[in-house]
Amino acid sequence: MNKLCAVLVAVIAVSAIGVASAEIPKDVRIGYIFDSDWAEGVEGRVLAQMAIAEFNEYLDTIGADWTFSVSYEDAKSQGSIAVEKIQTFNSIGVDLLLGVAYSSHVQSAIRYIDANDLLVISHGSQAASLEIDDSVFRLVPSDSNQAPAINKMLSDAGIEALITVVRGDAWGDGLVGSVVDGFNGTKVETGFRYNPEATEFSAEVSLLDADIGKLIDEYGADKVGVLYVGSDEFLPMIQSMKLYENIPNVRWFSSNIQAQKNYFVDDPTASKFAADTQFTVTRSITTADNHIKDAIDAKYMDMYNATISTYGYAAYDSVWLLGTTILQTQSVDTNTLTDAIPHVAFRMLGSSGSLELTEYGDLATANYEIWQISDGAWMRLGAEN
Numbered sequence: 001m002n003k004l005c006a007v008l009v010a011v012i013a014v015s016a017i018g019v020a021s022a023e024i025p026k027d028v029r030i031g032y033i034f035d036s037d038w039a040e041g042v043e044g045r046v047l048a049q050m051a052i053a054e055f056n057e058y059l060d061t062i063g064a065d066w067t068f069s070v071s072y073e074d075a076k077s078q079g080s081i082a083v084e085k086i087q088t089f090n091s092i093g094v095d096l097l098l099g100v101a102y103s104s105h106v107q108s109a110i111r112y113i114d115a116n117d118l119l120v121i122s123h124g125s126q127a128a129s130l131e132i133d134d135s136v137f138r139l140v141p142s143d144s145n146q147a148p149a150i151n152k153m154l155s156d157a158g159i160e161a162l163i164t165v166v167r168g169d170a171w172g173d174g175l176v177g178s179v180v181d182g183f184n185g186t187k188v189e190t191g192f193r194y195n196p197e198a199t200e201f202s203a204e205v206s207l208l209d210a211d212i213g214k215l216i217d218e219y220g221a222d223k224v225g226v227l228y229v230g231s232d233e234f235l236p237m238i239q240s241m242k243l244y245e246n247i248p249n250v251r252w253f254s255s256n257i258q259a260q261k262n263y264f265v266d267d268p269t270a271s272k273f274a275a276d277t278q279f280t281v282t283r284s285i286t287t288a289d290n291h292i293k294d295a296i297d298a299k300y301m302d303m304y305n306a307t308i309s310t311y312g313y314a315a316y317d318s319v320w321l322l323g324t325t326i327l328q329t330q331s332v333d334t335n336t337l338t339d340a341i342p343h344v345a346f347r348m349l350g351s352s353g354s355l356e357l358t359e360y361g362d363l364a365t366a367n368y369e370i371w372q373i374s375d376g377a378w379m380r381l382g383a384e385n
Helices: 003-010 039-062 079-091 103-115 146-156 170-182 202-219 234-241 268-277 291-304 310-329 334-346
Strands: 027-034 067-074 096-099 119-122 136-138 161-167 187-194 224-229 251-254 280-285 367-374 377-384
Touching: 027 039, 027 079, 039 067, 039 096, 039 291, 039 310, 067 079, 079 103, 096 310, 103 119, 103 136, 103 170, 119 310, 119 334, 146 170, 146 224, 146 251, 146 280, 146 367, 161 170, 161 202, 170 187, 170 224, 187 202, 202 224, 202 234, 234 268, 251 268, 268 367, 280 310, 291 310, 310 334
Parallel strands: 027 067, 027 096, 096 119, 119 136, 161 187, 161 224, 224 251, 251 280
Antiparallel strands: 280 367, 367 377
């Protein structure tokens, strides 16, 4: 057994060492749904693959008579495809699902998931609207915790007039709505709400620049802020903004999805945009330093020369949480596992730190830091719990 696997085994207490149960088939099949056009989606798949290999090695070490096997399917950031993949997995008897990172995909599939007794552990869904009693567990904190942190960030920056640019899905609409509800400034305007599948934004950006200009005339540039809530489509959007006058003259803010994105360092246009706008974001901190995190950080850096995002840690931990719960219950019945997961998670340490869940099955730890691009690199400004 390698050093990393030994480290992980040390923190998990199981009662079934060397015991095979008739309830657990020799091949426990998992369906993993990822999104190839989202950087953290690809990263999550890689971390899940790493965790599955290590967990299977652990099962061999303790003499268990079963292993995980996994099939990967790409939803391509489209809710209809995600639902189709979930239905396909169910049709072939695979009812243990990981990945499913987008809140809009979970929302689209939730009735099907519950009606068919499927179990989902998501490594990316954050929408507050999904704080519901279901069989979907989310190893990231709900955005009901992030909205106050964003509002504190805006308040500290002295923003009185806010204009929003939002990805039009369950997550984007939900987070922006919560921020707007708690905003302490004077005015909020909708810049534009866009289709998540859009790739061209020139018309919307032109109107946004005009709207920002009006707010500058009314409040002054230092009192106007733009809140962007979206994913990797921000980069082509920024490319469309570079010729406009008002857009770079006000502060821009965003959520933890944009935290530490490499394109703000590597892409010249995005880097200039970040510098001009003092681009500032919240960053969720769910990873306390521990030996599990240290071990996979070192392994991932050695393999890919890169650091791991919050979502990558969550993808890795989802495998170990599912596997440990199967060992503890000696069952792959989804209803049994759904009942047991909160109890196992409460006593479990993962790469994200404590895996304790809320009553709705979301990661309970929810702390945020404030980060900004400075001199071409991400810099931590402060923390907001």
